Amino acid sequence: MTEVSLRSLQKFYGKTAALKAISLDVNHGEFVSLLGPSGCGKSTTLKCIAGFEDITDGRICFDNKDISRKLPEDRDIGMVFQSYALFPHMTVTQNLAFGLEMRHVPKAEIAQRVARAMEMVQLTPYADRYPKKLSGGQQQRVALARALVIEPAILLLDEPLANLDAKLRDEMRGFIRDLQKRVGITTIYVTHDQNEAMTMSDRVVVMFDGEIAQAATPEDVYNRPASERVARFVGNANILDLPIARTDAQGTTVTLPGGATLQITRPAPSGQSRLRVMARPEQITLTSADLGQLPGRIEKRYFSGGHVEYSVATDCGPLFVTGPTTQHFAEGDSVGLCFDPARLWPLPDAESAQ
């Protein structure tokens, strides 16, 4: 197992900065996702780690050894590409054997290891097929096995599920995660899909504009986002901009339009008269109009199977709320919204400072 660390990694394309001094430590056996919109630098980071891009400045270390100047073929990485990049003229077996042949592994051992890898990804019956004769999911598994059979120091995955249909994607998500845990390999996974990042990772690294906005557990990124931008990128976020009534040892008390107060158990940034707090859609409950802390009116109602999604017009602007299917609110109904102060997250003011 290997520890990866990026130290002040910089990448410039001409005068444009693609990566602005990124630092990140990935622990032994950890599964880390780089998550962000396109152009945020997540793929560039991965390519730098793989060695397909030269870095402008900084260092990349595997187990504290600087490998920044090594060629990709000498870095001992396993990589899975978005397009799978299987060798079309080779059978599944030949694809898997390629990396081992490059390492001059004895023939008998190659056969053994390829067979084991093929079993691991449940492709044994397809050993002699060419990639064209395989489904997307099967090709994906070949790519995964090809990367893992060489027992690389680290595994890099570049949006590997982007080309699969939704159902297969969910299946492969679990498959990759289980496999990674079983093998125990340090893994860096690039995706723009926050669901993928959250369900698979030990840690999610949210990136914007060539910088790391937050690196934390999925729970922290979701419930305690470092900025409004992170909050909005990861899941749906309702941001309420509320006046502060008072700040004391218990935390901060804010006032909702209509007069109800909420006590947030965290101190507000000093010198502020207003506080921006985030509430996730499922953290707001809907009740009858006379009971809630904030009155509202249902604008739109979407039934989505497991729950119901509402867009509610309030004096804090439109809020997005999800409720159980056992509750029945129709479009146009007046409702009351209830907040759980313990789960409201005050956003740092960093965004406005930027």
Add this chain to the structure above:
Amino acid sequence: MKRFRATLLIVPTAALIFFFVILPYVTVLLMSFRAPADGQPYGQGFSLEGYQQFFSQPYYALSLPSSLALGMATTFVCLVLGYPIALHIATASRRWRGLLYGIVLSPLLVGIVVRSYGWTILLGNSGVINSSLRNLGLIDRPLPLMYNNFGVILALAHVFLPFMVLPLLSSLQSIDPAIAQAARSLGARRFTIFRRVTFPVSMPGVQAGCILVFVLAISSYVTPSLVGGMRVKTTTLLVIDALIDQYQWPFGSAMALILAVTAGIVVLIFARLTRMKWT
């Protein structure tokens, strides 16, 4: 009904092929079995004399293997010269690619007669190369650069190079760049990637380019006649000679058919040998 109307769409093409490919071939086939005659292109009745004449006289019969050899050599030279060009264009930046494309295609803009004549100016006994070398005192007598296979292959390779480069290029450009990266990540170095991945994956282009150049080269007339100066005997030259100069249509037709069938067989064998199970 819908199917029928869709079928109508192929009528123009089918008609073109029928009138300009199938019908002429049938005519040539019939003509090749006609009896020869004096003073007129062909006589009454049918005979196998055209075929007999070809196979019984070494002057004619031997032109076939030498035509095939010439075609194969031209194909080989085109492949060896064309592959690096195609590889280079495929990996060039977009700005350069357009320019390089233009350079590769430029020979097609000049007529084949002009291009072949150009080679005679360069390669002739008192041509540019020989007179330069002589003036420099490097040689006493002119090097045999034309009126032989060397000159013909050289000129043919030049003339047909674009037909090799274009299929290679389209094949190389359709290769996912991630494939080479994948090979690298698995530990392969540049030459290994070329030998084990890039080249085999470009095989459809190699196959198409080789077939195209071979077929064009063995059926070419202008270049062998100008640069070879009738001293390089290809079957095509003999066909034209029989048809136009000797006025023997059955014999010329027989030779033309023998050449076409042989070329077809060679192409089939080649396609069989380079068959890709993975496409």
